[in-house]
Structure formats: C-alpha cells, structure tokens
Amino acid sequence: MGTERLSMPIGEAMFTQRAIRRFTSQPLATADIETILEAASKAPNGGNSQIARFLVVRDAERIRAFGALYRRAWWAKRKDDEGWAGPEDVPPDNTRHLAAMRLADEMGSVPCVIFALSVPPSYPESVFPAAQNLMLAARALGIGSVPTRLHPSVFAEFRALFDIPPEIGIHFAIPLGYPRGHFGPTRRRPIAETTFWESWGRLGPR
C-alpha cells in the first residue's frame, strides 16, 4: 500500500525536506502515519535485526505533558552548551537558536509526535536511517517534521510519562504536522566542499 501512496519523485522529497518546526492544528490521519511507519521499516539495518521501535503520540493531553518536559530538556542542553538558563540569557544578536527555541515553546501543541526508540543493542546506525525514511515519506505526503533529541536529564521522566522500560533506547523525538509556512529548498554547502575523491584532501574530477 505504501508504494502507491508515496508517488512523489524522490529527488523532490529530498531536495525540499526542510526542517518544519511550526504546524497547523490539522490532525494526522492514521493511514498516513501507517504509511510513513512502513517506509521507516524498510530502511537498512544491521543484520536485518530490526531493532528500531516507534511510539506514535497524538493524544493532546500526552503531547502537552511531553511539551513541558521537552522545553526543560531543550534549555538543559542550552545550559550545557551556551550557559543559558532561559530566554533572558540569549544575546539579542543571537538568532541561530530562535526557530528551535520557538519549537521548545510550541512542542506541547503539535498534532503528533513520533519517538524513534530501539530494543538492545540499540545501535544508532540501525535506527537513524529508519527515522530518515519516516521523515522523507512524511514529506512526500505533505507532512512536515524535524528530528530532535532529548537531553539525558529528562530520560527518566520521559520513560515514566510513556511507560517506556529502562532497556529501551531513546533516539529521536519527531514532531509532525502540516506546515505553517512552506517546504522548500534547504541551504547546504556545495558537495565540492564536503567531498574528497580517492584520498582525503583531493578534489573531484571536475
């Protein structure tokens, strides 16, 4: 079923997969979520052990509770990285974190969050490609997303909130919804700046 519904050319999906951090309130259909989970399941993974697990949350009450936790986790990370405790500590000329800071405020009201989790041995190389399939498939259905990570200081509370056992690995929290704003081209460095050929430091054939 997934194959027919995911008809967008792969180049279009990849080249317009901009991080979407603001969403309309429109709910996501179960069939769409199932399609993107199916796409996730097809990603390469070590020894086909299929250790990736997903937790889909649409219940507004649960998302509100998660939003409060996510906001604290986001600021805990800023404290670690920049020494900021809250918005009052952000230098006025610092715009780099604005969009993510706004998401930290709005996470509690997104229409859907999917958590990318795993059973042991929880190798990230067997989970992240599935998460990327999930987000690309969402894009192909017109659904925006952005991968976020939780600060370890909230892991225990996060597990308690969703009854997640201690042995389950925690990878991404992915809010999903229809975008306020637009998909669109991403800004990326040209591949000549990020790729070498034959040996480190050697430029490509043209």
Place this chain on the structure above:
Amino acid sequence: MGTERLSMPIGEAMFTQRAIRRFTSQPLATADIETILEAASKAPNGGNSQIARFLVVRDAERIRAFGALYRRAWWAKRKDDEGWAGPEDVPPDNTRHLAAMRLADEMGSVPCVIFALSVPPSYPESVFPAAQNLMLAARALGIGSVPTRLHPSVFAEFRALFDIPPEIGIHFAIPLGYPRGHFGPTRRRPIAETTFWESWGRLGPR
C-alpha cells in the same frame, strides 16, 4: 540538477532498497556520484552544521588495498561476536553471515566505495540520515549499495591508507555498483510488531 535525475517515486525506492552486496564491474559515472552526494547533502543535520564528509574511491588499486583491510576488519568483528577466526570456524548450518562473508571477500573488487566520515563533533545523527539519502538516491539511479562498518582495530590503518586525519570521524563504508541480482522487496516485520501508540505496549487504532 539532482531533482530532475531522481525521478523515481520515493515509495518505489524505499520499498526496493534491498542490501546489494554483489556488483557488476561496470564503473559508476561521475555525474551519478555527484547526484547521490547532492542528495546526501540535503539530509537533516543538527543545527545545519553539516559535519558529514564523504570520500569517494573508484581507483582499483586503492579499492584492492581497502578490500584486504575490510576483510580483516570483518573477521575481527566475527572474532568479537562469535569467536570465529576464519571460514573454518563457521558452523556448516550457519547461513546468516554468508552474504556478508562473501562481501568481505569481494570488497576489494567493487567498482566504488564511498566512506561516510565527519568533522567534529561527529554526531552520528548528523551523518546517518545523509548516508541513507545517499543510498536511496543511488537506488533511484539503479545503483546498489549496503552500509557497512569498520572494526576499530583497523581504523589507524584505514586512516593511513587514505590520509584521513585523526580528528575525522569514521561512520560507514558503502560499496556501490550495479547489482548482480536484483533489487527487490525487503523482508520486514509488520509495523504492528514494532510500533506502539500513545504509550509503550499499547497497540494501534486498527
């Protein structure tokens, strides 16, 4: 340019991205490699810091040298995991590793290898989604691949072989080529077995 060339429906690419471990000797065109590197560059990454780096190797001599190293790395991993030192230690009824063992023998003669590397802080969540874009784009062009990892015991030798500085992170070695054999559906568990809804342990709406 990448958008036009990557016209395969995304569902078709994802649902037929089987691990390809045997390749014809047909070389890969530079334009195709550039297209899949462009697709890789578009993947989500933390703070758009774009830490992923790629090293493309097509030179037969270098690939032969890498193949010898890869074979040792592969067996070092088997020694760690199963206690096997070589083919003579594999129980006759164990077929699980056959395809990967054959790749370890044949890596030295694949037409192309792309190494997924990174500059610090080398977060894997900023590299693996790019690698998945790369392999999906390759699939869309009819080019097969499989993500492999190197055993740390060969890292120093690997760096020496390709002049890779010590601060550069090593993630995947991805052989690429036109498949001997076929792309095709992957075998995966149904999403009902890998997904919970609203809370861990709770099944979906249908």
